[in-house]
Amino acid sequence: MHSILKTSLAALVAAGVATTATADGHALSGELRIISDMSNPAPRAVMEKLAADFDAMHDDLTVDLTIVDREAWKTQIRNALGANPPDVVNWYAATRMSPYVDAGLFMDISDLWNEPEMAALASTKGAMTLDGKQWGVPYTYYQWGVYYRKDIFEELGLTEPATWDEEIANCQAIIDSGRKCYTIGSKFLWTAGGWFDYINSRTNGYDFHIQLANGEVEWTDPRVRETFANWRQLIDMGAFIDDHQSYSWQEAMPFMVDGEATAYLMGNFSVAAFRDGGLTDDQLDFYQFPTINPDVAPAEDAPTDTFHIASGAQNVAAAKAFLLYVTSPEVQSEINSGDALGQLPVNAEASVSDDKFIQEGFEMLSNNASGGIMQFFDRDFPAEMASVGMEGLQEFMVFPDNLDDILARLEEARQRIYQ
Amino acid sequence: MSSVTTNGARAQRGWYKRNEIAITPWLFLAPAMLFFAVYVIIPIGQSFWISFHQWDGLGEATWVGTANYERLLGIGEQNIDRKFSVSFWNNLKWLVLYLLAIPMGLFISLFLNQKVAGIRLYKSLFFFPFVISQVVVGLVFSWFYLPNNGLFDQIVGLVGIDIKGGMLGNPNTATYGIIAAGLWPQTAYCMILYLTGLNAVDPEQVEAARLDGAKGRKMLWYVILPQLKPATFIAFVVTIIGALRSFDLISVMTNGGPFGSTRVLSFYMFEESLSEFGFRMGYGAAIAVVLFFIMLFFIVYFLWSMYQDEKGGH
Numbered sequence: 115m116h117s118i119l120k121t122s123l124a125a126l127v128a129a130g131v132a133t134t135a136t137a138d139g140h141a142l143s144g145e146l147r148i149i150s151d152m153s154n155p156a157p158r159a160v161m162e163k164l165a166a167d168f169d170a171m172h173d174d175l176t177v178d179l180t181i182v183d184r185e186a187w188k189t190q191i192r193n194a195l196g197a198n199p200p201d202v203v204n205w206y207a208a209t210r211m212s213p214y215v216d217a218g219l220f221m222d223i224s225d226l227w228n229e230p231e232m233a234a235l236a237s238t239k240g241a242m243t244l245d246g247k248q249w250g251v252p253y254t255y256y257q258w259g260v261y262y263r264k265d266i267f268e269e270l271g272l273t274e275p276a277t278w279d280e281e282i283a284n285c286q287a288i289i290d291s292g293r294k295c296y297t298i299g300s301k302f303l304w305t306a307g308g309w310f311d312y313i314n315s316r317t318n319g320y321d322f323h324i325q326l327a328n329g330e331v332e333w334t335d336p337r338v339r340e341t342f343a344n345w346r347q348l349i350d351m352g353a354f355i356d357d358h359q360s361y362s363w364q365e366a367m368p369f370m371v372d373g374e375a376t377a378y379l380m381g382n383f384s385v386a387a388f389r390d391g392g393l394t395d396d397q398l399d400f401y402q403f404p405t406i407n408p409d410v411a412p413a414e415d416a417p418t419d420t421f422h423i424a425s426g427a428q429n430v431a432a433a434k435a436f437l438l439y440v441t442s443p444e445v446q447s448e449i450n451s452g453d454a455l456g457q458l459p460v461n462a463e464a465s466v467s468d469d470k471f472i473q474e475g476f477e478m479l480s481n482n483a484s485g486g487i488m489q490f491f492d493r494d495f496p497a498e499m500a501s502v503g504m505e506g507l508q509e510f511m512v513f514p515d516n517l518d519d520i521l522a523r524l525e526e527a528r529q530r531i532y533q
Numbered sequence: 534m535s536s537v538t539t540n541g542a543r544a545q546r547g548w549y550k551r552n553e554i555a556i557t558p559w560l561f562l563a564p565a566m567l568f569f570a571v572y573v574i575i576p577i578g579q580s581f582w583i584s585f586h587q588w589d590g591l592g593e594a595t596w597v598g599t600a601n602y603e604r605l606l607g608i609g610e611q612n613i614d615r616k617f618s619v620s621f622w623n624n625l626k627w628l629v630l631y632l633l634a635i636p637m638g639l640f641i642s643l644f645l646n647q648k649v650a651g652i653r654l655y656k657s658l659f660f661f662p663f664v665i666s667q668v669v670v671g672l673v674f675s676w677f678y679l680p681n682n683g684l685f686d687q688i689v690g691l692v693g694i695d696i697k698g699g700m701l702g703n704p705n706t707a708t709y710g711i712i713a714a715g716l717w718p719q720t721a722y723c724m725i726l727y728l729t730g731l732n733a734v735d736p737e738q739v740e741a742a743r744l745d746g747a748k749g750r751k752m753l754w755y756v757i758l759p760q761l762k763p764a765t766f767i768a769f770v771v772t773i774i775g776a777l778r779s780f781d782l783i784s785v786m787t788n789g790g791p792f793g794s795t796r797v798l799s800f801y802m803f804e805e806s807l808s809e810f811g812f813r814m815g816y817g818a819a820i821a822v823v824l825f826f827i828m829l830f831f832i833v834y835f836l837w838s839m840y841q842d843e844k845g846g847h
Contacts, residue, residue, distance in 0.1 A: 188809045
C-alpha cells in the first residue's frame with residue numbers, strides 16, 4: 115500500500131515535470147531570472163529569442179534576461195551566484211565547473227537527467243558530471259581540428275594527412291614552397307593548449323591525458339616528454355609562424371588568409387572569421403588531427419557550453435523547465451543552425467546544420483572520436499594548473515630548449531595544486 | 534527671546550558651545566577620516582588577515598599561517614616563487630628607469646620655457662600624451678612595436694638590429710619596451726610640473742647670477758635647480774607612484790607575457806586573485822602585503838622629507 119502510493123506519487127511528479135517541459139505548463143508562474151554570457155552578436159540574438167519564446171509559452175511566467183559580456187562573465191559569475199542569485203546561468207563543462215560545485219553554488223540536477231527526454235543527451239553526460247552527480251545541461255558544442263587552405267594543398271599536390279609521417283612530409287613540402295605550415299597566435303596562451311591537447315592525446319591516449327589533467331601523472335614522466343618530442347619535430351622544422359607570442363588568435367589569422375601559412379589548429383568558431391577574411395569554401399577545408407600513435411583511439415577537443423541552475427534559485431520549477439526546453443530537439447536544431455550559433459546540437463535527435471564544416475565536425479565526433487571528448491586544456495585542467503601550464507607551453511613553442519626547466523616548474527606546480 | 538539666551542549664555546552654554554574650538558576641526562575631519570578608514574585603513578588590515586588564509590573567494594577560508602609567505606619568498610625547503618622574483622625585479626627596473634622621466638621632463642620644460650609665437654601650442658602638444666588614457670598609449674605602442682610590420686621594427690631594421698620575436702615578444706626586451714611606452718606620458722607630466730616651477734624662479738636671482746658670470750650648465754645647476762626643488766620633489770613622488778602602479782600598460786601591451794616575463798607585483802597580485810584563472814585570494818593578498826611594504830618604504834621617506842621641509846620652514 116505504502117509503496118504503491120509512493121510510486122504513484124513519483125509517477126505524478128514525473129508527469130508534472132514532463133508536462134511543464136514539453137507543453138504549455140500552466141504550473142509555471144512568477145519570474146525566471148537568467149544571466150547569460152552569450153554577448154557576441156549571433157549568440158545574443160539566439161539567447162534573446164530563447165527567453166522571449168519561453169516567456170511567450172507560459173502566460174504566468176515572466177522571463178527576465180540579463181546578458182553579460184562573455185569575458186567579464188568569467189570573473190563576474192562569482193558575485194552573481196553569491197548574493198541574490200539568478201535562477202539560470204551560463205558556464206562551461208567539466209573541471210571548469212568545480213569551484214562552483216565545491217562551493218555549493220550550482221544546483222545538483224541529477225533528477226533532471228533521469229527524465230526520459232535527457233536520454234538523447236547521453237553523450238554529453240560525462241562532461242556535466244562531477245562527484246557522480248550532474249550539475250547542468252549543455253546547449254551547444256563545437257569541434258576542433260585543422261582548418262587548411264585547400265587551394266594551396268592542391269597547388270602543392272598534397273592531400274589531407276592521416277598519419278604523423280604524412281603530416282611531417284606535408285609540412286616539409288609546404289616549408290619548401292616558402293610558406294609556414296601553421297599559423298598560431300599564442301599571446302593569450304590558450305591556443306598552445308589546443309596543440310598540447312591534440313599531440314598528447316594522440317601520443318598517449320585520452321585516458322593518459324585526463325590522468326594528467328587530474329594530477330595523477332608527473333609532468334616529468336617520459337610519456338609527457340614523448341609528447342613534447344613530437345611537438346618539437348614541428349617546431350624545429352619551422353612549421354609555426356615566427357613571433358606568434360605577439361599575436362592574438364585573430365591577429366594570426368591574416369597569415370593564413372594571405373597564404374603565408376597554410377593551416378590553423380582551431381575551433382569551429384574560426385570559420386566565420388575565415389569567411390569574413392575573404393576565404394571561400396573552395397579555399398578552406400577541414401581535416402581531423404592526424405594519428406600519431408596508431409595504438410590509441412583518437413580523442414577530440416569539443417568544448418561544451420552549458421546552462422546551470424544556481425543553488426539559491428527562487429524559481430526552480432521554471433528553471434528546470436527552461437533547461438529541458440533548451441535541450442529539446444526542436445530548440446537544439448534551431449539554435450545551432452547555420453544562421454544562429456552555427457555549432458553542433460547536443461541532442462542526438464536534433465538536426466545538424468548543413469554547413470560543410472559543421473557536417474564534417476559532426477561526422478568526426480560521432481564516428482571517429484572513439485578515444486573520448488576533451489573539453490579543452492583550460493577546462494579539463496584546474497584553473498591554476500591551466501594558467502601555469504599554458505604559460506609553459508607558450509615558452510616551449512618559442513624556446514624548446516627550455517623544456518627541462520618548464521617541466522620541472524609544472525611538476526612543482528602539480529605537487530602543490532593537487533594536494 | 535534673544536536677551537534670555539545671552540543672559541544665560543555664560544553660565545549654562547551647551548556642551549558643544551563650550552568645546553567648539555576643540556571639536557569643530559574633528560567634525561570637519563570626520564567624513565574624510567571615516568572614508569579613509571573604510572576604504573583604505575580597514576582593507577589594508579583585511580589584506581593582512583586574508584594573506585594568512587587559503588581562500589578561493591567563495592567558500593570558507595582556511596587558516597594556513599605564514600604558508601603563503603613561505604611559498605612566496607621560498608622559506609624552508611621550497612624554491613622562491615619564480616613568478617614573484619621575476620615580478621620583483623621588474624618592479625625594480627620600473628622604479629629605476631621610470632625616474633628618467635624627471636630629467637627628460639626638465640629638459641623639455643627648459644626648452645619650452647621661452648617666449649616665441651605659438652609656444653602655448655607647443656606646450657600643449659608636448660603635454661598631450663599625458664591627457665590620453667594609458668590604455669590608448671599601450672595600444673599605440675604595441676602597434677609601434679609589432680614584429681615585421683611595426684614602425685619600430687623597421688627603424689631598428691635599418692641599422693641591422695633584429696629583435697627576435699619583436700620588442701614585446703622577446704622576454705629580454707619586453708619590459709623595457711613597456712617602460713619606454715610609460716615614459717612618454719610620464720615625461721609630459723614631469724614637464725608640466727617643471728614648467729610651473731620655472732614660472733616661480735626669481736628673475737632677480739638669475740640676474741644677479743648672470744652679473745657674477747654664471748651661465749649655461751653652472752647657471753642651471755647652482756641657480757635654477759635649487760629653486761626647482763619643490764617641483765623636483767613632486768615629480769619624484771608622482772614618478773615613483775606611477776612606476777609602482779604600472780598595471781594598465783602591462784595588461785594592454787603584453788598581458789604579463791611572453792611567458793610571464795613582464796609581470797610586476799601589482800599585475801601578479803591581480804592574476805592570482807582576480808583574473809580568469811585566479812581566485813587564490815590568500816596568495817594574492819600576500820603579494821599585496823609585500824607590495825604594500827615596498828610602497829610604505831617610499832611613503833615613509835616622502836613623509837619624512839616633507840616633515841623636514843616643514844621644520845626648516847619654521
